[in-house]
Amino acid sequence: MILSTTGSVDGRPVREYKGIVFGETIIGANIFKDFLAGIRDIIGGRSGAYEKVLMEARETSLREMQERAAQLGANAVIGIKVDYETLGAGNGMMMVVTSGTAVVL
Template structure:
């Protein structure tokens, strides 16, 4: 699956639009890791537990978007975007979306 943030795929021609595709993931961390992350805010620096949480959520959201595109017969996704929001404390939602297309 070709995934680009641009409206076209360089060197390819869009033959068919398959429509909007999306995938999302709501992710939270284990309470023990939340406590460790809270302690890290005292000393400063990167909070690896949350970095990993966001990475996992992005991968799941993109994977779900790709599956929806495959179900529609697409071989590429153009204009792909990621958005995030907080659902509740220490929980995030990642949404991946774009336009599924068939390119040649």
């Protein structure tokens, strides 16, 4: 499966549009990670715990979107967008949504 943020794939014309596909992932940050991130904010540096969680959420969302495209008979997803949003009381959860157009090249 070809995944692309562009609206086309060089040298591969779109033969069929299958529709818009999405992948959604909602993750919660536990108190231990929040504590470590707070320390990082005070002393500076990157929060590896949050970065790892965000990476896993993004990959899960992309994989889910890819699976939905495959179910439609697509061999590529073009025009992919990745959006992040905080949810819940005190913004304690993060939602990652990927979307794109499932196509046959």
